[in-house]
């Protein structure tokens with residue numbers, strides 16, 4: 567697991583590098599599936615996608631989404647666009663433990679996003695033997711497309727974990 | 733039983749009925765009209781739409797939007813009995829060549845504006861101010877804000893192979909997560925109004941997009957992988973609709989269907 571704080575800055579402002587090492591171990595059978603699980607993903611601002619590259623620490627917003635060159639997929643966040651209420655309206659309350667509180671969760675409870683990287687990870691392991699870095703390239707969607715791009719600040723989460731299934 | 737056609741497969745009569753219903757619905761400013769229904773998803777507050785889970789057993793994205801389309805489609809049929817919400821096949825050759833389907837893109841039909849191209853964003857002046865400040869470009873400038881689009885290149889729309897892999901999802905949670913990701917990408921692809929939760933449903937293409945998502949769910953339900961949502965969420969009420977998750981599961985009980993297609 568890599569927490570947001572533990573990520574390193576990448577080759578362009580906004581890009582983040584997670585050091586998630588994974589090597590094929592002879593004693594473990596091949597996985598059927600591998601997922602990157604992003605927890606605590608913020609969706610309160612503009613919409614954005616996060617492109618995932620394996621072992622491409624130089625990735626930027628201009629890096630082609632080419633599966634033969636480390637591109638592993640993306641997740642897309644449909645943004646809430648900021649707050650439309652009074653002060654405190656968009657503050658997410660901490661988890662409720664009162665069993666008689668039947669109200670639905672707050673709309674801005676952070677989300678979990680999953681990118682399935684089975685084929686991309688297999689490819690890395692076949693080629694180099696070890697996954698070393700996961701580059702996360704956020705791409706912001708604006709109302710005006712010409713203003714879309716790789717920018718810092720919008721993509722926030724708590725942590726990312728590599729999960730494999732036998 | 734209403735059959736929801738694909739946008740590109742609509743007959744001239746189906747398109748005419750849809751436009752007639754849509755025009756009448758947009759002209760109604762009370763709680764029977766388009767502005768009201770578009771506002772249920774986002775602004776005015778409360779923002780009622782459900783997407784990714786907020787708590788456990790809360791994968792309400794698919795059933796909530798199925799209920800939403802059901803009630804909106806019924807409201808259209810109150811205006812014109814023959815209206816059915818068509819589904820936008822983003823994977824088709826046509827979509828990958830021209831992008832937004834012509835029926836939703838043409839500016840005018842004769843001398844009349846195409847009600848499927850844009851709509852008034854019927855929100856308060858305060859909300860208009862906030863949308864413009866917080867998310868420039870999601871609604872038009874001017875005294876009366878309208879929806880706007882700023883689409884990406886057509887070939888960036890979802891491909892059939894992507895949908896096929898979504899359809900192979902082994903669990904309900906997995907299917908819901910994957911199909912929601914494709915859904916989010918199309919919101920971003922359309923650009924403008926569609927990129928933002930609070931105003932997205934005012935763009936008429938929203939409804940054809942969501943009918944397509946609903947159809948993918950229907951195809952998955954009919955496939956060997958299709959299973960019901962977890963028991964713990966079956967009796968959840970899809971606020972503000974008087975309908976539970978369980979009541980959304982069989983679309984024939986809701987009085988509509990999609991044109992028959994062979995499932996491989």
Ligand SMILES: [Cu+2]
Pocket residue numbers: 915919932942
């Ligand atoms: Cu949507």
